Amino acid sequence: MRSRTLYDKIIDRHKIQALDDRAGPGSQLLLYVDRTVLNEYTSPQAFTGLRDAGRGVWRAEAALGVVDHVNSTAPDRGASVGDADAQRQIAYFAENGRDFGIEMFDVLDPRQGIEHVVLPELGWVLPGLVIAAGDSHTATYGAFGTVGFGIGTSDIEHLLATQTVTYTRLKTMRVRVVGDLPLGVTAKDLVMALIRKIGADGAAGHALEFVGEAIGALDVEGRMTICNMSVECGARVALMAPDDKVFDYIAGRSRAPSTEMLERAKPVWRALASDPDAVFDREVDLCAGEIAPMVTWGTSPDQSGAIDDAVPDPACLPADRRGDAARALDYMGLEPGTRYEDIAIDRAFIGSCTNARLDDLRAAARILRGRSVAPGVRAMVSPGSSSVRRAAEAEGLDRAFIEAGFEWRQSGCSMCLAMNDDVLAPGERCASSTNRNFEGRQGSGGRTHLMSPAMVAAAAVTGRLADVRALATREM
Amino acid sequence: MEKFLSVTGLAAPMPAANVDTDVIMPKVFLKGIDRSGLARGLFHDLRFDAQGGTRTDFILNRAPMQNVRFLLTGPNFGCGSSREHAVWGLLQYGIRALIGSTFAGIFADNAANNGLLLVTLGDDERARLARAVGPDGTEITVDLATQTVTCGGLCLDFGIEPSRRQALMEGRDKIATTLQMKERIRDFEAAYFAEAPWLARGGEA
Ligand code: SF4
Numbered sequence: 166m167r168s169r170t171l172y173d174k175i176i177d178r179h180k181i182q183a184l185d186d187r188a189g190p191g192s193q194l195l196l197y198v199d200r201t202v203l204n205e206y207t208s209p210q211a212f213t214g215l216r217d218a219g220r221g222v223w224r225a226e227a228a229l230g231v232v233d234h235v236n237s238t239a240p241d242r243g244a245s246v247g248d249a250d251a252q253r254q255i256a257y258f259a260e261n262g263r264d265f266g267i268e269m270f271d272v273l274d275p276r277q278g279i280e281h282v283v284l285p286e287l288g289w290v291l292p293g294l295v296i297a298a299g300d301s302h303t304a305t306y307g308a309f310g311t312v313g314f315g316i317g318t319s320d321i322e323h324l325l326a327t328q329t330v331t332y333t334r335l336k337t338m339r340v341r342v343v344g345d346l347p348l349g350v351t352a353k354d355l356v357m358a359l360i361r362k363i364g365a366d367g368a369a370g371h372a373l374e375f376v377g378e379a380i381g382a383l384d385v386e387g388r389m390t391i392c393n394m395s396v397e398c399g400a401r402v403a404l405m406a407p408d409d410k411v412f413d414y415i416a417g418r419s420r421a422p423s424t425e426m427l428e429r430a431k432p433v434w435r436a437l438a439s440d441p442d443a444v445f446d447r448e449v450d451l452c453a454g455e456i457a458p459m460v461t462w463g464t465s466p467d468q469s470g471a472i473d474d475a476v477p478d479p480a481c482l483p484a485d486r487r488g489d490a491a492r493a494l495d496y497m498g499l500e501p502g503t504r505y506e507d508i509a510i511d512r513a514f515i516g517s518c519t520n521a522r523l524d525d526l527r528a529a530a531r532i533l534r535g536r537s538v539a540p541g542v543r544a545m546v547s548p549g550s551s552s553v554r555r556a557a558e559a560e561g562l563d564r565a566f567i568e569a570g571f572e573w574r575q576s577g578c579s580m581c582l583a584m585n586d587d588v589l590a591p592g593e594r595c596a597s598s599t600n601r602n603f604e605g606r607q608g609s610g611g612r613t614h615l616m617s618p619a620m621v622a623a624a625a626v627t628g629r630l631a632d633v634r635a636l637a638t639r640e641m
Numbered sequence: 642m643e644k645f646l647s648v649t650g651l652a653a654p655m656p657a658a659n660v661d662t663d664v665i666m667p668k669v670f671l672k673g674i675d676r677s678g679l680a681r682g683l684f685h686d687l688r689f690d691a692q693g694g695t696r697t698d699f700i701l702n703r704a705p706m707q708n709v710r711f712l713l714t715g716p717n718f719g720c721g722s723s724r725e726h727a728v729w730g731l732l733q734y735g736i737r738a739l740i741g742s743t744f745a746g747i748f749a750d751n752a753a754n755n756g757l758l759l760v761t762l763g764d765d766e767r768a769r770l771a772r773a774v775g776p777d778g779t780e781i782t783v784d785l786a787t788q789t790v791t792c793g794g795l796c797l798d799f800g801i802e803p804s805r806r807q808a809l810m811e812g813r814d815k816i817a818t819t820l821q822m823k824e825r826i827r828d829f830e831a832a833y834f835a836e837a838p839w840l841a842r843g844g845e846a
Contacts, residue, residue: 181822181825181826181829182822182825184804185803185804191802193802193804195819195822195825195826197826197829197830197833199840206671206672206724207723207724207725209673209674209675210674210675210676210725213674213675218816220816223826235672250672250673251672253672253674254672254674257674291839291840293837294840299723300722300723301721301722301723301747314747315723315747316723316747316750317723317724317725317728317747317750317751317754318725318751319725319751319754319755319815320750320751320754322816323815323816323819326816326819326820327816327819327820327826328826328830329819329826331815331819333750333802365658365659365717365720366658366659366716366717366720366743366745369717369743369745369746370746399717399720399745399746401746401747422839422840426838426839427839429838429839430837430839433837465658465659465661485658486658488657489657489658489659492657582663582668582722583668584668584671584672591691601661601663601721601722603661603663603664603721604663604664604686605663605664605667605686606663609667609686609691610691
């Protein structure tokens, strides 16, 4: 049989039938979807569609619902559900779960959290699956060797009704990361460096596969950060071949297969890798050793630089990027040539499906211990899930945050997209561990600088964007 | 879903790169449980200032662009969040097709599922069309049967994936089509789960 990439192997395995007479990228096929996760804001119209057409759900146990986008993250969970609109979405979500037999985690459920944090920690994401869900960051599951991709509401309805999607096969791109990440440089910096290098649409139409020592050296959480944020360079799917770290991560979780089943699965999972001579449509190389802690300066995730650098002059950028860059700087209230480390912040936020897992909180807490949030800065942390929150409290991370002056919030998407009451005021500048710095993303007129959680902690205590390596020498 | 055959109407230039779905449909309009009322949210923060005043410099606020039917878009239009509300809002505002260079993946699927036509042109052709349409916009015709965009004397051909074109022209219900393959899906499942018994739901601790 001809050599195949990991992506093609998984797609071939889930292909029910071709929908046109083409082959390769661009061809259409009916694709079987193993599992999905639903949230309260992209699913309601899908359920209404099912109701209106008198259709049922094909396989209710293949879906799980989590309230995460609109809920409040106020510390006192019981008393604050959100505004009337949020309550209506949450109530309709629960009703849909009941009527269609789908399990739903409501706001008070101890397993509640951001969907892409919750699924892996349940042990529900397994190598070789196809998971499609109504959220672009479904690509996160690529860290397990799963093809995860985001779909819109019409396709959620199609998936619920048929357990399939009509799928267009993507092109493939291999990202080879050679060498090791320097001290103080994280998975977030790596993926931000990739986005900067290839652009916000650099991987459009492609499924990425990450390979190389630097990837193997990362733990599963760091790999999730990379697959998650690959969406910001246009990738619909990001993949990494699963290894023992992945199998160990899964073992023992509440919904993982039994030990006996795991042993049966492992030989199959080990074969989930691209063939040695598989041909990719594109190849990109990154030198891990050259990557520095990254920050964004603009309103697109590819508008970024190394923290020890300065805001670029649009006039020095390629002609086709100048207009957008000038507009971004205007929105961000920044002058070309300003050193990143001279940019003062008003807010600091640690959260989101990109960077709010336990290791992320540990990395930030290491910087915060013995330090205080700078005067005038409001800092908050929203753990990626209620389980992460409990685990962090068990090892005292909450104390580190609270003593430094951070608000220790409940879990949810929170200020990643600011659909609840966690929002920036117009003009406020925020150091944020999230994934999108779009205009208005964290609040109308708000200004977002993306960076790693440790870098957010460094900015919070400095009051300005700051190089975590200067603060962390004794801790690392 | 409304069929797309041939549509004539005003086209407005919107050439910025990476116009994301947060800008197309800001989050305050995502709080419904149905699809209604989204025309109001379309490009809201570009159309209105913080006090709710109309931003007269924004292309869609200039007469006669309230009746716009087409946007000439820049690269990577529709990137970011998967929110289908962006597509619903464009259609509810009256926009029937976008003509640009590249569209983000999820956005493109959402557009196809709702009958919003996306036309991709090469750099040269896009530049010619942009010149013909001008900075203030003008009337054009997009014909899906002949796969052409016409503006004054200019007529450009475009390509489109055949099954997408068919679906747009018929206004087809995709779920009904897939459900005709019910047996195949059942057969697939039987074989698939027999080979991967670990996919049966594990016991919860
Ligand atoms: S945390 Fe942000 S990116 Fe992740 S699912 Fe929530 S809103 Fe989307």
